Amino acid sequence: MSKNPLESFGAWTAEVSDSWPADALEWAHREFIDVIAVMIPGAAEPATRHAYDAVRQWGQGPCAVVGQRSRLSAPWAALVNGTAGHALDFDDNFDPPKAHATTVLAPAILALAEQENLSGAACLDAYIVGLQIMGRVGQGVNPTHRNRGWHATATVGVIGAAAACARLLQLDAHASAHALSAATSMSAGFMSQFGTMMKPVHAGLAAKGGIMAATFAQAGITAGMETLDGRTGMNRLMVGPDYEELRDTITHVEHGQNLRYEVDSVGAPLLITEHKFRVKRFPTCGAIHRAMDGMLDLRSQYGFQASDVTSVDLYMPRVHFNNVMYTDPRDPLQAKFSAEYAVGCVLARGDCTLADFRPEAVMREDVRGLFPIIHRHPVDKLEGEFPTEVHVTLKNGRTVKAVIDMPLGSKKAPFSDAQYWAKFDACCDGFLSGRDAAELRKALERLPDLPQIGDLMRHLVLPFAQVA
Template structure:
């Protein structure tokens, strides 16, 4: 493969293979926190029916020496990544990453954990590969979004697979040419539609993308070659997964700054700005679709300020970008999966209890009359605007005639309002409670807090495979 610096595939690969390992303290801390968060949600996610089913199949498809969160029998690295990615996304409690419009860590984290376990890499190497992989996830996302997602592609499964392949190549120490092949190969393993939201296949998307990323890097390491037009070429990702009107879309985004999304792949300054520093990750405080969070944050803010309860409310009216509301297609959910993609359910739970927890999304909780009776209170208006151009508006009308309003541009857990270390560890404790013994929890937390060092990822994964 002849190097061409005007080709984004080559530019991404060259940066991935040669970028300095000297990351800032902020970048390393955020990478560490991303692993704390994703492992927290993988522990209960491993008990979900979709993850248990995927694991059962994975055992028959590929046994090996890699550990998987929640399961003691070893798997091959791709199969461990598939199970881990499914667990990471099963509860929809994992982070969001704006440049990619994707759940980045649910793909990248399990893929890197599987490879680091197989190759016995240390925590410092794991974080380095995460920072690099996240950057390429962001760069690929900026090349196809916001229209890739708004037209129905699940970017976690598509963009996530491609950028995570770069992260896996970094962890394996592949050179620039091998890395280009890995990234290119991953486009043949990337796919997923938003029409799967609310079903078991949605979390499986993260698992398939993680497995694909590992496979792409291992294929490239073994000498499998791939084309160099798979990102920007006529029949590449930038056209096929955006649309034939991509040139018009580029013009429309030229003067906008939707998280750097210009519908055009960068070919220079690939690592500048560093996305983990500029954009960070949206760490979820609620276990539901991130498109609910701005509305729920606003409702809880008004509820705390004015002290109203369910009996006081006549209507909750939400005005939000269509890109958010289009994800929330279940106004009357019938099960846990649908409830996670229901604006009405999320707001009803928030109005009732002042929060939304994992327990609220258990099957037996979905049909509670005190919640379902509140669903008709919610009304919504779809606004045809980018999410960065239009903050979510929350309007509450009370029975006594008062009208209360607020707007939310960025949710709690984002760069604008990040979770503190104490809040992150509180989320960790809440997720693993009942799944890990006190001693195991303490040991795992100690390793995670010291992840930016020589700690063994293999030892961490062995601890995580032993749940209650």
């Protein structure tokens, strides 16, 4: 294997066998179910509808746009569908790159596969390949890249999407390496966009960029071979001038994030089965899910209500609090990145659902009145070093505590197939008729065996986003 990460990753992308383990294919299949489910309500969100209005004039084409009757060219369909998948922050997280992986990979894969009349099996294969490369690039720049404010869903995601699309187009090792390099020129996105419409658009831009980078390489456009690990490569520019010092002195490694690109064993371990996913139970930033799980566990165990509580103390890694920065959210987008709203919501209402992020729900006093009693205690440790602690003090003077190291839906406590489909049903409710939802489910169940991915996508070309 080449010691150049672009050449090593490109060779693996092009040449690895498509004889994947059964559990890898099963995980890939489940994540397509999850992301298509969340795309359905996400398609009706303002950010997605505005993105669609902006790009639809730039090119009709053969590719489905979720919630719309018209079809677009592959890059624009991927942009809109990627935005839809991320608009509610209800899509999965993948730990190695610290990114929302599927809402970037799946829209790019589905659009390009529909353009090329490819099968469901080809889509699953491309997903596993793209996920592996996204993870390997993410491990080479994280945890510092993410902790310093880069939105890895966008910055690392586009490179994973390029790998997936190169795989679909059957590019050789040379062209695949150039596709990955081209994608670094589209790598951008700041966490300062959290709580705005632009944050979900990041996922759409990364999906679009993956299609463009692979198609550029297919057309013969070449790119530099030092854009990941050269003197001005991604690691030195998007980690920082102290990159080498950080790399050489790292002592605690989580999720394989060691600030080194793995070039000798790109495909082993296979990251999809080694790390699995964090599938979301709540439509909020994943950084607060451990605290939400802890609060619900305490309510269930001790039977208290919000009116019984005098204070809630949250002890969490500082990097988690950095993601949920809004202490007084004023709209649904900000509420998705608010520790106070998320924990207050499950304390007051016993759950946190899509309905809790309607504008009127965010402003209700039952939750907002709890903000003053919810206290932040940042801890300067990584999430693997320090579990989230939720301390609840009751009016009778008793203090109870929950300690949560991994949320429900993660590798430690994965969703069952029934829970995936329950989430699918909840996302379809109010957007698809019972018949349309049932037909979509049948197609999703058959995804690995579909001769053409269009047999799935045709069930999403319905104008429910316009109606909503």
